[in-house]
Amino acid sequence: MAQAAVTPASAALPRVNPLLPAFTLWWREIVRFYRQPARVVGVIISPLLFWVVIGAGFGTSLQLQSTGQGNYLNYFFPGALIMIVLFTSIFTMMSVIEDRNQGFLLSVMVAPVHRSGIVLGKVLGGTTLSAIQGLLFLIFAPVIGIHIGLEQLLLVVLIVFLVAFSLTALGFAIAWRMESTQGFHAIINLFLIPLWLLSGALFPISGASRWIKWLMEINPLTYGLDALQLVLFPETHPPTTLALLPSIAVLTAFTAVVFFAGFLIVNRRSTLPAA
Amino acid sequence: MATTLQNSITTNVHREAASIIQIENVGHSYGRRAALNGVSFDVRPGEIFGLLGPNGSGKTTLFRILSTLMLPGSGRALIAGFDAASQPDEVRRRIGVVFQAQSIDIKLTAAENLWHQGHLYGLRGPLLQERIAEMLQRVGLSDRAKEKVQTFSGGMQRRVELAKGLMHRPSVLLLDEPTTGLDPGARRDLWLYLQELRNQERVSIIITTHLMEEAERCDRLAILSSGQIVALGTPAELRSEIGGDVILLEAEQPESLASRIEQRFQTKAQVLDNRIRMERRDGHKFVTDLAEAFPGEIQSLSISKPTLEDVFIRRTGHRFWTEQEQQEEQK
Numbered sequence: 001m002a003q004a005a006v007t008p009a010s011a012a013l014p015r016v017n018p019l020l021p022a023f024t025l026w027w028r029e030i031v032r033f034y035r036q037p038a039r040v041v042g043v044i045i046s047p048l049l050f051w052v053v054i055g056a057g058f059g060t061s062l063q064l065q066s067t068g069q070g071n072y073l074n075y076f077f078p079g080a081l082i083m084i085v086l087f088t089s090i091f092t093m094m095s096v097i098e099d100r101n102q103g104f105l106l107s108v109m110v111a112p113v114h115r116s117g118i119v120l121g122k123v124l125g126g127t128t129l130s131a132i133q134g135l136l137f138l139i140f141a142p143v144i145g146i147h148i149g150l151e152q153l154l155l156v157v158l159i160v161f162l163v164a165f166s167l168t169a170l171g172f173a174i175a176w177r178m179e180s181t182q183g184f185h186a187i188i189n190l191f192l193i194p195l196w197l198l199s200g201a202l203f204p205i206s207g208a209s210r211w212i213k214w215l216m217e218i219n220p221l222t223y224g225l226d227a228l229q230l231v232l233f234p235e236t237h238p239p240t241t242l243a244l245l246p247s248i249a250v251l252t253a254f255t256a257v258v259f260f261a262g263f264l265i266v267n268r269r270s271t272l273p274a275a
Numbered sequence: 276m277a278t279t280l281q282n283s284i285t286t287n288v289h290r291e292a293a294s295i296i297q298i299e300n301v302g303h304s305y306g307r308r309a310a311l312n313g314v315s316f317d318v319r320p321g322e323i324f325g326l327l328g329p330n331g332s333g334k335t336t337l338f339r340i341l342s343t344l345m346l347p348g349s350g351r352a353l354i355a356g357f358d359a360a361s362q363p364d365e366v367r368r369r370i371g372v373v374f375q376a377q378s379i380d381i382k383l384t385a386a387e388n389l390w391h392q393g394h395l396y397g398l399r400g401p402l403l404q405e406r407i408a409e410m411l412q413r414v415g416l417s418d419r420a421k422e423k424v425q426t427f428s429g430g431m432q433r434r435v436e437l438a439k440g441l442m443h444r445p446s447v448l449l450l451d452e453p454t455t456g457l458d459p460g461a462r463r464d465l466w467l468y469l470q471e472l473r474n475q476e477r478v479s480i481i482i483t484t485h486l487m488e489e490a491e492r493c494d495r496l497a498i499l500s501s502g503q504i505v506a507l508g509t510p511a512e513l514r515s516e517i518g519g520d521v522i523l524l525e526a527e528q529p530e531s532l533a534s535r536i537e538q539r540f541q542t543k544a545q546v547l548d549n550r551i552r553m554e555r556r557d558g559h560k561f562v563t564d565l566a567e568a569f570p571g572e573i574q575s576l577s578i579s580k581p582t583l584e585d586v587f588i589r590r591t592g593h594r595f596w597t598e599q600e601q602q603e604e605q606k
Binding site: 014015016017020021023024025027028031032035102103104106107108109110111112113269270271272273 | 303305339342343344345346347348363364365367368370372374376377378379380381382383387390391392394395396397399439
């Protein structure tokens with residue numbers, strides 16, 4: 001009997017470190033972003049517009065006692081920041097659907113890449129873009145009298161990163177099985193607005209009715225907002241559900257859960273066509 | 276893991292020694308619709324193996340299974356001894372895949388596309404730069420490296436696609452209808468690259484196609500119809516089984532003429548698309564006999580050497596394109 005010409009032992013190929021594919025997918029996301037000038041302009045202009053129009057409008061027509069800050073504009077600042085991050089994070093993951101329709105995803109799926117590397121790269125790409133956009137919004141903080149020290153800034157960056165990462169991962173998990181961006185829009189709109197409204201961004205949890213309060217307590221975004229309130233207004237912040245560190249812990253746990261869900265969805269192989 | 280590996284080594288030795296791909300009794304269905312039914316064949320190292328079949332014959336399903344994108348419903352596919360279902364990463368390391376659909380990013384340059392692709396396969400640093408330059412040179416795009424792919428012609432984009440699939444020097448290259456949408460010149464170029472690759476680096480190539488003239492260029496091929504292999508061999512072997520010439524004849528009443536021809540010459544005359552089709556040795560003599568036997572009834576008459584389509588007709592009883600059209604109607 002002749003020896004087999006090709007045996008598995010003959011070709012010990014090096015394993016691929018999952019960080020390299022993750023890096024390359026992340027970088028591609030960034031490059032594709034800055035090559036589309038319309039998106040770059042949108043990122044800078046939209047927070048400004050948002051702040052001026054909505055914030056000023058609400059600020060003069062509403063005075064909430066229970067916010068504990070007298071000025072609604074102040075109360076609304078972290079909520080607006082969260083909203084910017086929320087929308088940008090989830091919608092950056094439309095690129096998953098584009099990648100699938102344009103065929104790029106196929107070539108990633110047949111590469112010897114640990115599936116966690118694929119999720120990490122795509123999600124970090126979206127996270128970077130939305131976190132930058134959220135942090136740009138901080139430029140307006142001094143305008144309403146919020147002065148941020150270095151320690152505060154680092155905490156804000158951490159919180160914004162966690163919120164952005166978890167929401168991008170959520171967008172990724174939803175987008176993975178979607179075939180059209182229209183379908184994605186439809187699903188996202190179902191819970192994007194409630195998610196934001198029930199985070200305490202518009203009204204504080206302390207004044208809410210019982211069942212709304214309950215919904216707000218199970219909304220992970222609430223803890224992102226709480227954490228931001230605590231950092232930005234250490235003296236005058238409205239009542240929050242948890243203290244700073246527990247809030248960040250809840251946020252971190254949520255991030256881990258959504259990331260793992262994304263990984264499981266991508267890692268699943270079946271007798272149906274993948275990608 | 277260890278046991279599976281052991282098994283595949285044993286299987287390897289017991290089967291035909293030098294095959295790099297072994298497809299064993301692979302079956303697959305989408306819901307109720309069966310797409311593949313008991314398909315088995317081997318591919319040898321350094322050969323161009325064609326999968327010829329009309330749309331809907333199961334080519335793409337088989338391609339998805341081989342490229343680890345989908346698990347087979349039954350049976351197994353081994354590449355270099357590794358099971359595409361249970362050891363996908365080992366298989367992925369060894370295969371280069373060129374999809375029918377475009378997979379390059381047209382917003383990026385040719386070099387950037389290859390740069391990302393290299394990273395996906397663990398290449399980096401100077402080695403990666405070297406490989407990018409080498410691949411671009413091989414497909415004749417060195418001078419366009421820094422231009423965005425969206426400015427390229429269809430043929431050039433296909434070449435980037437091929438370079439992408441070859442970045443990690445795979446021992447097996449899988450191509451799904453790679454010449455779709457290419458003009459004849461670009462199509463010929465692509466085939467030259469493939470042949471060069473086979474000759475110089477002994478890369479084993481599996482290529483799916485629905486074009487007869489492409490199938491003719493393969494070293495060996497399997498003809499698929501309705502999820503089954505209906506013929507397997509070199510193009511010459513397959514054609515030689517027809518044993519003679521193919522005669523096509525047009526007439527006013529093909530059915531009646533066909534049965535009279537059958538009676539008179541004791542030969543099989545099949546009516547396909549209103550034409551009578553016969554396979555005969557020494558066709559040129561038979562044609563004269565026919566014309567004399569049925570004067571005035573024959574409108575036109577042609578005689579030709581058998582093609583792969585004739586093989587397909589002989590094995591399935593119907594025409595290649597008819598099946599394709601039927602499949603499209605079903606969709």
